[in-house]
Amino acid sequence: MTSPNTLDTSTARPPRHRFFHGWLVVAGAFAVMFVGFGCAYTFSAFLEALQHDFGASRGEVSLVFSLAGFLYFGLGVFSGPLADRWGARRLAIAGMVFVGLGLVLASQARSLTQIFWAYGLGVGLGVGASYVPVLGAVQRWFVRQRGFASGLAVSGIGVGTLAMPPLASWLIDTLGWRDAYLALGVLAAVVGVGMALLVENDPRTRGLGPDGDPPKALASTALPPGASVREAVGSGRFAGLYAACLISSFGLFVPFVHLVPYALDHGVAASSAVLLLGAIGVGSTAGRFFLGGLADRMGRHYALPLMSAGMALSLVVWAMSGGLWGLALFAFAYGVFYGGFVALLPALVMDWFGGRHIGAIIGILYTSVAIGTLIGPSAAGFAFDLTRSYLLPILVAIGAxxxxxxxxxxMAQRGRRAVQSAF
Incomplete structure (x- = not known):
């Protein structure tokens, strides 16, 4: 028998940690995506200089970005399962080394072909090795706040898009494009590798459950619950999600490559044109940060189609704009919905298929984005070379x-009817 002033430790709940370590994992993922995608999305700032120095067409130069984009989404099919087996940290560190090395080698290139292999392979392999693993790691650390945490992590892409292109433009004006690539490469290796050390795969290795709750009575070596890769990929839900991502991605990254050249073609000053990518970054950061939390409350399966619809509406603004302010409005609005889309996608995958093979499932899903990214930006460039206009690529992106x-x-409506019929 215990006295009234004595705590019965047999029934007391384990104390909650004041600071949940999962937020450090989010910080590491944020930094990895800031560095990787920030460096990747500086490409538009280099496009005119590369086109001039190597006497290439806009479509030919755009192929460099398309290769990198194909790799950093397509490689998730390998890096996801490797992260499930080896841990996300190792993949993230390797990825940041590849990004830095690719940019350094690009600074020494003497032909567009060498840029194609150095930048395309280096940045492509680097982001491809790190992106899906750190995304998968974040999903495992959260349940109740998964949309918010995922949005906060991938907001690194938005902040990188805001900060890195203006930095690259300033470096190009100050040092030339070669030394600009060299400086970005050193930055990527030092900051990226350092912050990748914060990434960890599973809260149970620290004796924690998701969101900082006490861990459930599972052996620390047990796999998290969820579908197998075969079960997930063979489901109708996955097929529908894959098709939607594939179709959307044909136009998804066209603005990241061609918005700055479009603005220059319409008389916008170079110093202002590069800031349009920053406007996408501002919108993207806001979308990832705020829409992720909003979707946690309204339902992620309903929020995701709203993101695609919002991107379509914002692309209509691009088609009708030729001045700086109209393009800035488009860039911000597009960034908001693009950021929300990218934040919600991995969280929805976790909702539907669980965390057992989350890295592998996300990796396979992102091959759809890889195909669209390989085709979309380069096709837009070649369409411009033929027609001297971006109207056709913009209309295709709207339709997609x-x-x-x-x-x-x-898919959301079908899932709702299935839940209702179960009761």
Whole structure:
């Protein structure tokens, strides 16, 4: 028998940690994506200089980004399973080394072909090795706040898009494009590798459960619950999500490559044109940070089609704009919905298929984005070379997002009817 003033430790709940270590994992993921995607999205700032120095067409130069984009989404099919087996930290460190090395080698290139291999392979392999693993790691550390945490982590992409292109433009004006690539490469290796050390795969290795709750009665070596890769990939949900992502991605990254050249073609000063990528970054950061938390409350399966519809509407603004302020409005709005889309996608995958093989499942899903990224930006460049206009690529991007929104909404409605019929 215990006295009234004595705590019965047999029934007391384990104390909550004041600071949940999962937020350090989020910080590491944020930094890895800031460095990787920030460096990748500086490409538009280099496009004119590369086109001038190597006497290349806009479509030919755009192929460099398309290769990098194909790799950093397509390689998730390998890096995801490797992270499930080896841990996300090792993959993130290797990825940051590849990004830095690729940029350093690009600074020494003497032909567009050498840029193609140095930048395309270096940045592509680097982001591809790190992106899906750190995304998967964040999903395992959270349940109740998964949308918010995922949005905060991937907001590193938005902040990188805000900060890195203006930095690259300043470096190009000050040092020339070669030394600009060299400086970015050193930055990527030092900051990226240092922050990648914060990434950890599973809260149970620290005796924690998701969100800082006490861990459930599972052996520390047990796999997290969830579908196998075969079960997930063979499901109708995955097929619909894959199709929607594939269709949407044909236009997803066209603004990241061609918005600055479009603005220059319409008389916008170079110093202002590069800031348009920053506007995408501001919007993207806001979308990832705020829409992720909002979707936790309204339902992520309904929020995702709204993101595709929002991108379609913002692309209409681009098609109708030629001045700086209209393009800035488009860039910010597009960034908001693009950021929300990227934040919600991995969280929705975790909702539907669990965490057992989250890295592998996200990696396979992102091959859809890889295909679209390989085709979309370069096709837009070649379309411009033929027509001297970006109208056709913009209209294709609008249509792709409308179709993707319809597919995602149909899946959400079908899931709702299935839940209702179960009761």
């Amino acid at each position: 997002n409308v179709v993707a929104a319809g597919l995602l909404l149909a």
